Amino acid sequence: MKKLTLYALKHDRDNILLNLQRDGNVMLLQAAESASLAGAEELGARVETTKGAISFVGKHGGKASLLAGKKPVGYELFLNENHEGAELSRQIDSLAEKIASLRNEASTLLGQEEHLQPWRDLEIPLENLRETQSSAFFAGYLPEAALEEVSGELEGLPAEMEVFGESPEGRALIVFVHKSAGTKVKHLLKRHEFADVIFPKRTGLVREIIEESAEDARSKEALAAELEAEAMEVTKKKEELFLYYDQLVAKQERMQHRGEETEKTFYLEGWVRADRTEAVRRAVNEATDAFELNFVDPEEGEVPPTVMENGSFAxxxxxxxxxxxxxxxxxxxxxxxxxxxxxxxxxxxxxxxxxxxxxxxxxxxxxxxxxxxxxxxxxxxxxxxxxxxxxxxxxxxxxxxxxxxxxxxxxxxxxxxxxxxxxxxxxxxxxxxxxxxxxxxxxxxxxxxxxxxxxxxxxxxxxxxxxxxxxxxxxxxxxxxxxxxxxxxxxxxxxxxxxxxxxxxxxxxxxxxxxxxxxxxxxxxxxxxxxxxxxxxxxxxxxxxxxxxxxxxxxxxxxxxxxxxxxxxxxxxxxxxxxxxxxxxxxxxxxxxxxxxxxxxxxxxxxxxxxxxxx
Amino acid sequence: MLSLGTSLAFAGAAFAASLAGVGSAIGVGIAGQAGAGVISEDPEKFGNVLVLQALPGTQGIYGLLIAFIIVLNIGVIDGNIKDLTTYQGLALFFAGLPIAIGGLFSGIYQGKVCAAGIYLCAKRPEETGKGIIMAAMVETYAVLALLISFIMVNGVKL
Known part of the structure; x- marks a missing residue:
């Protein structure tokens, strides 16, 4: 194992790294405080997007076929960033986002609908349900067991109780009361664990709102399904996505090696097998002729990595x-x-x-x-x-x-x-x-x-x-x-x-x-x-x-x-x-x-x- | 009428299958609890965790194996149960004990090592292999118990 030191010009760096990556002979060392190359963060975001797109494609019938194995691709082709893949990744990302948000809205609407179900028979439009000059009301849920007791206690008070459907929180009901007895009724209800209901900010009769919500949710769901069908079309081109992903990851790995740099030059350290030094020199030479490449034996105290080499059986x-x-x-x-x-x-x-x-x-x-x-x-x-x-x-x-x-x-x-x-x-x-x-x-x-x-x-x-x-x-x-x-x-x-x-x-x-x-x-x-x-x-x-x-x-x-x-x-x-x-x-x-x-x-x-x- | 000897042989088989099975059940249980915790954080580790959970399951199999050979030898499988002398029965009873007791305890302790291995796999998935090897160290003694049980069962001439 030899230690490699390389000085070269910054504008040749991409090509040098590319050639080194192609041959896979050098293990570059991360310089202690050197950061990744500029643009690495943006690249990381793109990798994540593409990963998301691939998992989306996988969920929609575009899983990498189990029997297919890896598809061969030429090196030259691999070097050129796959624009179609990039486009596809963006497209699927936005599609997935749209579908997710539609589904989300639909489920909110359905939740609202379920929440309103017990109040179906309320004959007052929601926007009209408020206090008047002399009367107040309490709308909410009362435990089923307390129902009779409360209605008994309310008798003799200037109050009127209207009972609606059942819900997991208890029986839905509204108590209308003259303001003079407002506090009294409030305490009474509280004693029996009455819980207030919060109506959504909507207008119209509850049953109309319920139907509207259901209709809305259905149409959003349908739209999501339509988008999904569209996504199915897109997923047919999943190969492009796979190629793009592999390209991005390869690039990401290259970008981790900025090395130490001055204004015009950079410096990299790494390990090379002693019998591969010439191949490395050739690879660098292909990219540029302005470089200084040295191979030295490891110093005392340095622990070089180990490579094992064996025949095909062992x-x-x-x-x-x-x-x-x-x-x-x-x-x-x-x-x-x-x-x-x-x-x-x-x-x-x-x-x-x-x-x-x-x-x-x-x-x-x-x-x-x-x-x-x-x-x-x-x-x-x-x-x-x-x-x-x-x-x-x-x-x-x-x-x-x-x-x-x-x-x-x-x-x-x-x-x-x-x-x-x-x-x-x-x-x-x-x-x-x-x-x-x-x-x-x-x-x-x-x-x-x-x-x-x-x-x-x-x-x-x-x-x-x-x-x-x-x-x-x-x-x-x-x-x-x-x-x-x-x-x-x-x-x-x-x-x-x-x-x-x-x-x-x-x-x-x-x-x-x-x-x-x-x-x-x-x-x-x-x-x-x-x-x-x-x-x-x-x-x-x-x-x-x-x-x-x-x-x-x-x-x-x-x-x-x-x-x-x-x-x-x-x-x-x-x-x-x-x-x-x-x-x-x-x-x-x-x-x-x-x-x-x-x-x-x-x-x-x-x-x-x-x-x-x-x- | 079954003789006392035959009944003792039954007892030997029963101990081998049940105690070793209990050991495995406890071991797999311990490892499974740890595994579920890890999977709740990272479902992709299911494969590795499952291997580690399965390791303490072998003691039960070894116990079953000895129990099976005992009942096979005394003719339960083919329906002609032999009349054993008391000493033959007692010998088969003792032959079942190594795997019964060895399996019981090694199963439990292997389960604990596997649970630790599962945590290892959660933190450093690339080192899962070492966790598996460490769990296999505990299994050695179940393997040895199995071997001696087998040789003893084999040595009882009916």
Whole structure:
């Protein structure tokens, strides 16, 4: 990784950034206090508008078709801002706004109508409903239970109560009263939790207003529907919108890099892979010849981002490693070794050839059609490889949709101990590979003695223990184990001060054997998860079988159980297999050697959501 | 007439399926409550949250699995229930216990870790994978319990 510094003229900046984005080789650093380029805010607003337009289009039948995948578009075409898309985005935005406001008004009117319903029979036009010289009135709602009591108490007072319809607030009513008794009636009503009504500022009889409002609301709704139909027309051109959106986002990313600037020039910093510096120089040179471009090694204390590069089999597994943490710069990229183990373990955990076949086909189609990018695509490829491995292991163990059929190796359910032995053997191989990786790294760093004391001694100890178990009559194993144990005790505390503490931590380091044992036992999950898949499939088959004999209805139910059950089993066990396989890598394998802590290399590049830019 | 042995085997299956199921139910419940809270803020996270909520569900499945093998072995499925000796029954009863108890507690604690993972996913969605892995650490012990239960059930010769 090299550090890039670039000085150039401000009027060339757009072109330089454009070329850098096209090639995607440079990760530009955000200068501490430098803001985005002028116009970035306005651009952000446009992105939001277009996003809104796309979601509006999606709601009106113009969803990006699920099977279509990304549409290819030429680079030249991609560079020219799509005016039709811009126009469309504005158009849809204003349409959406209009529709929303019409709907809003309509619902207000409907609310008003509902509010007025109890007052339907009021024979006084609303504008005439006010106090006169000698009389006042109280209009509002009274709880149903208090109605009789109030009307009783009103008797004998110069008041008249008129009762209308029911409403959620209570019974609608108006009390007309002579002003002399106004306060008295007011208190009386208040005591019974009378709530005043506020009539809308409208004129005419209530029932006329109700009809008017309903009519109004209907016509507004109809207008909104008409506009929506118009929008349907517009959404046919959604492709333009998608292209425009991707263009805007690409531009937005460019605009974040203003760099430091003077009146005429600007300055940018970034990271480039050491083998890509020439490509970067070419890209800048294409835009201008007035520039000063330098590549320097990172300084002490600077942490450059890390890039992993692998062959086509191991590359998808980078996503698994990234889920844990990237390797630190200069340490080992574990993927080439992790990939085969991940492949094997995933298949063993799922271990049903039928499921494997279904998954292989489904994922193959998905990968071909959707071409998922970046992490999602990599993870999907990992599962795809895993499902191929599942077919292999399923055939080995004879698992086909929970039925046993001609195992090539043996049936784990029948011979669990053999299966456990296989798991531990593979586990030992995995752990030893991890230790070998550590040894390689230490040797490269010149720490040969560390290798002998910390890894080799243990490997010899394991060999000795192995020999003791398998060749009990020969004493070679015993002596090998004892010699290596002595070596561990003598050297385990070599970093401590003083002979006593050296000896104590040496003896304690022998205790590490327990961590190796627990690491190894952890591989029993290979068997257990395979077991889970197989037995659940068996349960599903048994239930279906019981239903099948019942009759025609039973057969239908049995088919539902078979399809639904096996699908559920696949989903839950793919999740389980992936998670537990990854765990074996992270804890047991990486724990032996891996140096994490790298940062991601995120270059300035064209990242699209809908279009596939072809160069 | 069922023998005492057969009844004990039934008890073993019942414990395996029910206790592990209770563990999962509680675990999924805890995670689900956390999940609903996160989704109320950001409905787009439903996919990630659902995965995390589903994780503590496996203990119940493991329990069912052992219970199923027990009832299969004693002939409940095909209708010819075998007469077990008391010791055979007792052995099957004990064989059901590891996954019953292991599943019960690991389900509950996995649910708690998943709830925490769901909050993690709310704040830093890009790190959801790590939340899932941490939840899987708890599941290890259910897996181990399942394994030993299976080996024990398999070892009882009828």
């Amino acid at each position: 590359a998808p597994y980078e996503a698994v490693t990234e889920l844990y943490s990237r390797p630190r710069l200069g340490s080992l990229d574990p993927n080439f070794l992790m990939a085969p183990f991940h492949f094997i373990f995933f298949g063993m955990m799922l271990s049903d050839a039928g499921y494997g076949l279904i998954l292989t086909i489904l994922l193959f189609i998905t990968l071909k059609v959707f071409k998922p990018q970046e992490t999602a695509g990599k993870l999907m490829t990992v599962v795809f490889f895993g499902s191929i491995s599942t077919v292999i292991w399923g055939a080995m163990f004879g698992g086909w949709f929970g039925l046993e059929w001609k195992p090539l190796l043996f049936a784990p359910m029948k011979e669990p101990l053999k299966m456990l032995a296989l798991c531990f053997a593979l586990g030992a191989l995995h752990l030893i590979s991890g230790m070998v990786m550590k040894m390689y790294m230490e040797i490269k760093r010149g720490q040969v003695w560390n290798v002998v004391f910390d890894q080799l001694s243990w490997l010899i100890l394991f060999t000795g223990l192995f020999l003791m178990v398998y060749l009990p009559e020969s004493s070679a194993g015993k002596y090998t184990a004892m010699a290596s144990a002595m070596l561990i005790v003598l050297t385990g505390g070599r970093e401590k001060e003083g002979y006593v503490s050296k000896l104590i931590s040496g003896v304690l380091s022998l205790y590490n054997i327990s961590s190796y044992v627990s690491d190894l036992l952890s591989y029993s999950r290979l068997f257990a998860l395979g077991l889970a898949t197989g037995v659940i499939a068996m349960v599903i088959n048994t239930i279906a079988q019981m239903l099948w004999v019942v009759g025609p209805v039973g057969i239908v139910l049995a088919i539902i159980v078979l399809v639904g059950g096996h699908s559920f089993n696949i989903v839950i066990n793919v999740l389980g297999a992936f998670v537990h396989t990854s765990r074996l890598q992270y804890i047991e394998f990486f724990g032996k050697f891996y140096e994490a802590g790298g940062k991601a290399f995120v270059p300035l590049a064209i990242r699209t959501k809908y279009m596939d830019v072809t160069k």
